[in-house]
Amino acid sequence: MQLRENAMRxxxxxxxxxxxxxxxxxxxxxxxxxxPAIAEIGPLNFLGGMEWRPNNDIYGIFPMIxxxxxxxxxxxxxxxxxxILTAIYMAYFCPKKLYKxxxxxxxLLAGIPSIVYGFFGLVxxxxxxxxxFHTSGNTVLAASILLGIMILPTIVSVSExxxxxxxxxxxxxxxxxxxxxxxxxxxxxxxxxxxxxLAGVILGVGRAIGETMAVIxxxxxxxxxxxxxxxxxxxxxxxxxxxxxxxxGLHREALIATAVxxxxxxxxxxxxxxxxxxxxxxS
Amino acid sequence: MNEVKLSIQDVNLYxxxxxxxxxxxxxxxxxxITSFIGxxxxxxxxxxxxxxxxxxxxxxxKITGKFLLDGQDVYKDIEVNTLRKRVGMVFQKPNxxxxxxxxxxxxxxxxxxxxxxxxLDRIVEEALRxxxxxxxxxxxxxxxxxxxxxxxxxxxxxxxxxxxKPEVLLMDEPTSALDPIxxxxxxxxxxxxxxxxxxxxxxxxxxxxMRISDKTAFFLLGDLIEYGSTEMMFSTPKExxxxxxxxxxxx
Numbered sequence: 001m002q003l004r005e006n007a008m009r010x011x012x013x014x015x016x017x018x019x020x021x022x023x024x025x026x027x028x029x030x031x032x033x034x035x036p037a038i039a040e041i042g043p044l045n046f047l048g049g050m051e052w053r054p055n056n057d058i059y060g061i062f063p064m065i066x067x068x069x070x071x072x073x074x075x076x077x078x079x080x081x082x083x084i085l086t087a088i089y090m091a092y093f094c095p096k097k098l099y100k101x102x103x104x105x106x107x108l109l110a111g112i113p114s115i116v117y118g119f120f121g122l123v124x125x126x127x128x129x130x131x132x133f134h135t136s137g138n139t140v141l142a143a144s145i146l147l148g149i150m151i152l153p154t155i156v157s158v159s160e161x162x163x164x165x166x167x168x169x170x171x172x173x174x175x176x177x178x179x180x181x182x183x184x185x186x187x188x189x190x191x192x193x194x195x196x197x198l199a200g201v202i203l204g205v206g207r208a209i210g211e212t213m214a215v216i217x218x219x220x221x222x223x224x225x226x227x228x229x230x231x232x233x234x235x236x237x238x239x240x241x242x243x244x245x246x247x248x249g250l251h252r253e254a255l256i257a258t259a260v261x262x263x264x265x266x267x268x269x270x271x272x273x274x275x276x277x278x279x280x281x282x283s
Numbered sequence: 284m285n286e287v288k289l290s291i292q293d294v295n296l297y298x299x300x301x302x303x304x305x306x307x308x309x310x311x312x313x314x315x316i317t318s319f320i321g322x323x324x325x326x327x328x329x330x331x332x333x334x335x336x337x338x339x340x341x342x343x344x345k346i347t348g349k350f351l352l353d354g355q356d357v358y359k360d361i362e363v364n365t366l367r368k369r370v371g372m373v374f375q376k377p378n379x380x381x382x383x384x385x386x387x388x389x390x391x392x393x394x395x396x397x398x399x400x401x402x403l404d405r406i407v408e409e410a411l412r413x414x415x416x417x418x419x420x421x422x423x424x425x426x427x428x429x430x431x432x433x434x435x436x437x438x439x440x441x442x443x444x445x446x447x448k449p450e451v452l453l454m455d456e457p458t459s460a461l462d463p464i465x466x467x468x469x470x471x472x473x474x475x476x477x478x479x480x481x482x483x484x485x486x487x488x489x490x491x492x493m494r495i496s497d498k499t500a501f502f503l504l505g506d507l508i509e510y511g512s513t514e515m516m517f518s519t520p521k522e523x524x525x526x527x528x529x530x531x532x533x534x
Binding site: 167169170172173174175176177178179180183187188191 | 335337340364365366367368371372374376378379380381382390391394395440443444447
């Protein structure tokens with residue numbers, strides 16, 4: 001009996017260690033391969049450089065950093081309000097029958113492969129923008145809308161779960177003071193679920209900034225600073241994927257270094273998230 | 284003699300097929316403390332929650348008969364949010380909102396349209412003073428209410444209820460989750476509050492009913508068995524069932 005328990009404990013521990021080891025190795029190899037390139041190009045030239053011309057050995061990824069930030073910000077503008085309102089609707093307003101339809105629909109949205117989203121963007125969103133503005137449809141706007149839709153399921157399901165977890169006693173306490181259903185939901189329940197909702201948003205941001213396939217199909221991918229919502233844009237992820245297959249030498253290393261920058265972005269997002277949670281727990 | 288504040292007339296309540304209250308009629312007087320006692324499941328909390336229509340939240344709950352607040356039917360003549368402003372409630376488990384002490388108290392007045400900071404400040408202080416917790420909390424108005432002790436939380440909830448200036452205060456076993464010292468403070472507070480409010484309190488604790496209430500109503504399995512002055516009920520109960528209950532023979 002004792003032996004079996006110990007054996008099981010080791011199995012659990014190995015399983016738990018696996019993901020830690022994986023993160024460690026990814027981190028290690030990424031930095032080993034990427035940092036020398038940054039050193040060679042020069043951190044300022046690499047991160048702040050406005051031009052990306054591998055043929056001339058000029059590797060500035062500033063336009064791609066800005067590109068990633070733009071489309072992610074756009075996705076937040078599109079996805080966060082819709083996502084949060086959907087979660088509130090599902091948790092507090094939705095008739096049971098409708099809930100049985102919305103819930104699986106949102107789950108399905110989460111399961112759609114990103115290439116399928118990209119295809120949808122290409123045949124629906126891009127032509128719509130083309131017709132509306134008489135420009136190329138492959139733009140920041142198209143990528144933002146598409147990413148906004150893609151982060152919806154994350155935001156909706158995480159926010160809804162945290163709203164469902166708000167104790168009924170808060171809601172009842174608010175009603176008992178003469179507040180309406182709407183006021184109770186928005187000013188008490190949503191406030192109580194704030195950290196969970198924020199967690200959903202941050203997870204969504206992480207997904208948006210890391211998304212590759214769908215973005216490539218609708219964003220235009222020009223390696224220049226996007227001037228407006230209707231310019232083409234290349235994100236860091238797109239930069240890597242588009243050129244990795246034929247890049248060699250410093251070019252290849254510069255692409256890996258782009259991945260390092262992306263990784264740092266994701267780490268910043270995760271750290272700010274956990275810092276926020278700690279602050280929440282303290283207060 | 285105090286006037287009748289709340290008149291309950293032949294009330295029947297059903298949860299689906301279950302007949303939870305059987306033809307309850309009673310008058311509750313202004314500026315008195317009326318306690319509802321009885322074993323679990325006797326319907327006392329159910330009746331209490333029907334007064335401010337919190338039972339509306341329960342699916343399949345159907346009520347016949349009348350609740351008259353100053354002669355107005357609470358299910359017909361008064362808009363439900365106005366009713367709940369006039370009839371405040373304190374719950375069994377302290378349920379402060381996850382906000383600061385100040386925002387907890389200001390929530391009610393803000394709900395009902397008070398916007399000016401000076402007015403809110405005054406209401407918050409008054410409410411906390413009325414709930415006898417101002418001295419303990421005046422230096423931590425900006426701190427989260429969830430960090431308070433259980434007893435403080437419950438007095439905060441009382442203050443929160445008082446901040447909207449109700450006429451009636453319903454208390455649903457307000458001390459059952461508290462220690463004896465906190466319970467004592469709440470009882471003392473309740474006695475002080477009856478000068479300005481009509482109070483109905485549900486309690487499991489018969490000593491508590493004896494200590495603080497003017498009138499007591501004894502419920503059993505959905506029937507109102509006996510209702511009258513607390514003193515009389517605990518010294519010379521009219522009904523055998525009441526006597527059995529208060530002498531601890533069941534329940």
